Amino acid sequence: QQQVKQSPQSLIVQKGGISIINCAYENTAFDYFPWYQQFPGKGPALLIAIRPDVSEKKEGRFTISFNKSAKQFSLHIMDSQPGDSATYFCAASKDSGYALNFGKGTSLLVTP
Amino acid sequence: KAGVTQTPRYLIKTRGQQVTLSCSPISGHRSVSWYQQTPGQGLQFLFEYFSETQRNKGNFPGRFSGRQFSNSRSEMNVSTLELGDSALYLCASSLFGPRDTGELFFGEGSRLTVL
Numbered sequence: 001q002q003q004v005k006q007s008p009q010s011l012i013v014q015k016g017g018i019s020i021i022n023c024a025y026e027n028t029a030f031d032y033f034p035w036y037q038q039f040p041g042k043g044p045a046l047l048i049a050i051r052p053d054v055s056e057k058k059e060g061r062f063t064i065s066f067n068k069s070a071k072q073f074s075l076h077i078m079d080s081q082p083g084d085s086a087t088y089f090c091a092a093s094k095d096s097g098y099a100l101n102f103g104k105g106t107s108l109l110v111t112p
Numbered sequence: 113k114a115g116v117t118q119t120p121r122y123l124i125k126t127r128g129q130q131v132t133l134s135c136s137p138i139s140g141h142r143s144v145s146w147y148q149q150t151p152g153q154g155l156q157f158l159f160e161y162f163s164e165t166q167r168n169k170g171n172f173p174g175r176f177s178g179r180q181f182s183n184s185r186s187e188m189n190v191s192t193l194e195l196g197d198s199a200l201y202l203c204a205s206s207l208f209g210p211r212d213t214g215e216l217f218f219g220e221g222s223r224l225t226v227l
Contacts, residue, residue, distance in 0.1 A: 032214055034214070034215075036216075036218075041220065042220055043116070043202050043204070043218030043219050043220050043221055044155070044202070044216075044218050045217075045218065046215045046216065049213075049214065049215070089154070089155060091155075093214075097160075097167075097168065098143060098145045098160045098167075098168070098204070098206055098214075098216060099145070099157045099160055099168040099170065100147075100155075100157060100216065101157070102147075102154055102155035102156070102157075103154070104153075104154040105154055105155075
């Protein structure tokens, strides 16, 4: 079964707006939560990642918010740009390993 | 620095055949993972290799197998192909070691179509 649930499936945001993608997990053994970005015809690429000892991590326009008690984490993209249009995947793993459990992805379209 | 290289990029097979996909990791990376990507199931973990040993395996039937060579290059094999095996197969490499941040570096994938 899907161990990481991601929503929404698709998202349309105007340029300059905030894009928000949410993920939820059940397994409390997960200790590493990355977000990957994938453009058509390319493999996913790491965007930003967080571990459960912090509640928020910011890198440029991208911020992960992490709520350990609710078992939820989210990606916020500030000042969204057309170049951000891609599919975003949240993921989780335990023992900080490479066996990532991915969400089903969110297709983001940023309109000019 | 060259990225992860996967070959072939595209292939078409028929049901019952077998297929071998190849992956060359980034130079210096010692761990290789494989993922299957389909529109319905998304990205699913197949297996991970380090030092020629399978460290983790996902929930796939035994028809899916892999191996890693001493130079860290990896291959995966799918035997007795089924229509549902049509997918993009992604290989990812990682450093594995004290400087490892946990990041997976993905190749562009091998797109398999089973007819």
